[in-house]
Each structure stands twice: as structure tokens, then as C-alpha cells.
Amino acid sequence: MKKSTILALLFCSAISIPIHADTRPDDHAPIGVINEHTHSKGEFMLSYRYMSMSKSDLRQDSHDTSADSVRETYMMAPTDMEMSMHMFGVMYAPNDRxxxxxxxxxxxxxxxxxxxxxxxxxxxxxxxxxxxxxxLTTLLKTDTQRLHLINGLSLPLGSIDEKSVGTRLPYGMQLGSGTVDLKTGVTYVTRKDKGSTGLQSLLTLRPGLNKYGYAFGHKGEVSAWKAQQLNHHTSASLRTSYSLQSGIRGEDASQNTAMSPGRTTENGQSLLVLAAGLNTIIGEHRLSLEYSHPIYESVQGVQMKSTGFLVFGWQLAI
Ligand SMILES: [Cu+2]
Structure with a gap:
């Protein structure tokens, strides 16, 4: 047994925290990837993620544009957007599959x-x-390879009725989609001695329209990552992700499209990001951080540009 493993075991037994010999920081993907691992029969996991993102400056199709030039067409131009999100999750495996x-x-x-x-x-x-x-359906789970399918539903709990001075706010300011959406995808991870490599592809399909007669666009995402253990408890990762989302189908008839670009249905986009992250295990807790930086962005119509995306996560398997 390695000296560092003995020290870790001594440390953990001293403060009465059990350590699983098969728990590795890189067993979970970078925290910006979701539904990327499965559990063994009877396991529960609680999770919390905090995400923060901002947008500023303007882009039209695949080139930058200015607020002045946007205001030649629209009454107003967006200048800045901040968004933060708290996500709470529970995972449970009734069986190994x-x-x-x-x-x-x-x-x-x-x-x-x-x-x-x-x-x-x-x-x-x-x-x-x-x-x-x-x-999540496990198709393959060995010491060196994992493969699982992802099949999910997104139910419209979030409000699409957000208003300001009696007028419904632009599509991007609403809190939900208003539609029942289907998610389907696959995750594949290979594991070596001190690191792992993963790939996830995910498709979000929105077959219906919501009560106001529109639906956000279908979305496809592919993420590839490589994680390397720095020591027994911590791994560092690099990830690249590409997403492609089509524009809004249908239309919210109450939106005055001359007001601002965010009130039009042109909100499709493609985005390529590069992300760096850390996963660390402290006792039974996993703490993770990942920062994504946009590398290339192409938008439909006029939209603000992403300036970066930060995710912090806590996970606890029971
Ligand atoms: Cu989990």
C-alpha cells in the first residue's frame, strides 16, 4: 500500500470518516456535465450546484455588432444580463442497471x-x-469502461408568465419553457490508473407548444473531457463542449418585436466552450468547480454574447 494511501486512511479513521477504496475524484465528470455517472444498487446521492453566467456585448449572426446599430432596427438594445441558478438533485439506484x-x-x-x-x-x-x-440505464460498467443511456423528461414547473409593467417579458427572461421536453443521450467514460476520459451527447427535444403558442428550439450538445488525478483526493479536468440550439417555434403574440431583439423568435445559437475544472473528495463529500469560457459563438438574429460560465457543486452519496 502506498504511503499516501496509508496516511489518508489514518487521517480518515482519526476523524471517523469512512473512505471507499474505489472512490476516485475523477469518477464523476467535470461538474458542468450532468447525469454523467450512475450508482450501484441501493445508493442515494444528494447534490447541489450553483451556476453563474453573464452576457454582454452584442453579436449578429457570426459577427460582433454595436448597440447603436441594433437600435437602428429596434427601440432598445440589451447591454448586460446576469443569471444565477441553484440546482438541487437526488439520485437513486433501485438496482445496478x-x-x-x-x-x-x-x-x-x-x-x-x-x-x-x-x-x-x-x-x-x-x-x-x-x-x-x-x-440512466447502464449498458456497460467495468473497471475501465462505463456506458449508460440517458432518458428524461423536463416538466414545465417554471413560470412563463413573468411580466414587467403589465407586459410579458422577453422569452429569455422567463423561468421555464412551458413545454414538456424530452431528453435523450449517452455517456461513455474510459478509466485508467490516474485519469479518465469521457464523452456525453445529449439531445433536448421539445415536441409541443406551450400555452402561449411557442416552444424553445431543440438542442443538441456534445461534451468531451479528460480528467487527471493530482493526488488521491483531487483531479483536474479539461473539457470542450459544443451546443447547437434552433430558434423558437411558434410565437408569443403579445411580444412587440420592434421593441428589442429578445422579443423576436430568433434566439437559436451555436456555442463552443473550453472549460477547466477541479473535483475533490473530502470525507464522503465531493466538491467541484468548473469554469467554461466561450471560444466561438454564432447566433441567430441579434443576441448578447456569453462571457463565461461558472459552476460550483457539492455531492454526497449515502
Ligand atoms: Cu450521483
Missing amino acids: TTYAVMVSTSEKDMTMENKMGVSSHSQTSGMGDIKITA
Whole structure:
């Protein structure tokens, strides 16, 4: 047995925290990836994620644009948006083949717009988001390889009725989708002595329209990561992710599309990010952090640009 393992065991027994010999920091993907691991029969896991993202400056199709030029077409141009989200999750495996995951969230969105006279205005929304119920089906689980399918539903718990001065706020300021959405995907992970490599692809399909006659676009995402153990408790990761989302189908007839670009249905986008993260195990707790930086972004119509995305996570398996 290695000296560091003996020291870790001594330390953990001294403070009465059991340590699982098969628990590795890189057994879980970077925290920005969700539903990327499964559990063994009878295991529960609680999780919490805090996400923070911001947007600023403007992009039109695949080039940058200015607020002045946007205000030649629209009455107002968005200048800044901040969004934070708290996500609470429970995972449970009734058997070795199936793991269920339920995730609820609350979010807060804050957007600043500026009109032609240079006067800015704020709008803010906060509350529950949509609830996600997922089944993970293990197809392969060995010491070196894991493969599981992801099949889930997103139920429209989040509000799409957010208003300001009697008018419904733009699509991006709403807290939910208003539609029952399907999620399907696959995760594949290979594991070596001191590190792992993973791939996840995920498709979000929104077959129906919500009560106001629109649906957010379908979305496809692919994430690939590589994690390396720095020591017994901590691993560092690099990840790249590409997502492609189509524009809104249908339309909320109450939106005045001359007001601002966020009121049009053109909100599709493709985004390539590069992310760096850390996973660490302290006793039975997992703490993780990941920062994603946009590398390339192409948007439909006029939209603000992502400036970065931070995720902090805590996980506890019982
Ligand atoms: Cu879990």
C-alpha cells in the first residue's frame, strides 16, 4: 500500500470518516456535465450546484455588432444580463442497471437594456425552473469502461408568465419553457490508473407548444473531457463542449418585436466552450468547480454574447 494511501486512511479513521477504496475524484465528470455517472444498487446521492453566467456585448449572426446599430432596427438594445441558478438533485439506484435522477432549480435573471436616448432600464425575474426527471440505464460498467443511456423528461414547473409593467417579458427572461421536453443521450467514460476520459451527447427535444403558442428550439450538445488525478483526493479536468440550439417555434403574440431583439423568435445559437475544472473528495463529500469560457459563438438574429460560465457543486452519496 502506498504511503499516501496509508496516511489518508489514518487521517480518515482519526476523524471517523469512512473512505471507499474505489472512490476516485475523477469518477464523476467535470461538474458542468450532468447525469454523467450512475450508482450501484441501493445508493442515494444528494447534490447541489450553483451556476453563474453573464452576457454582454452584442453579436449578429457570426459577427460582433454595436448597440447603436441594433437600435437602428429596434427601440432598445440589451447591454448586460446576469443569471444565477441553484440546482438541487437526488439520485437513486433501485438496482445496478438503473439510476433515477430528479433535479429542481431556482434561478434569478437580471437584464439591462438601453434605449435610443441612452436611458437604461432593468428587468428582473426569479423563481423555480422546470423539473427534470431522468432514468440512466447502464449498458456497460467495468473497471475501465462505463456506458449508460440517458432518458428524461423536463416538466414545465417554471413560470412563463413573468411580466414587467403589465407586459410579458422577453422569452429569455422567463423561468421555464412551458413545454414538456424530452431528453435523450449517452455517456461513455474510459478509466485508467490516474485519469479518465469521457464523452456525453445529449439531445433536448421539445415536441409541443406551450400555452402561449411557442416552444424553445431543440438542442443538441456534445461534451468531451479528460480528467487527471493530482493526488488521491483531487483531479483536474479539461473539457470542450459544443451546443447547437434552433430558434423558437411558434410565437408569443403579445411580444412587440420592434421593441428589442429578445422579443423576436430568433434566439437559436451555436456555442463552443473550453472549460477547466477541479473535483475533490473530502470525507464522503465531493466538491467541484468548473469554469467554461466561450471560444466561438454564432447566433441567430441579434443576441448578447456569453462571457463565461461558472459552476460550483457539492455531492454526497449515502
Ligand atoms: Cu450521483
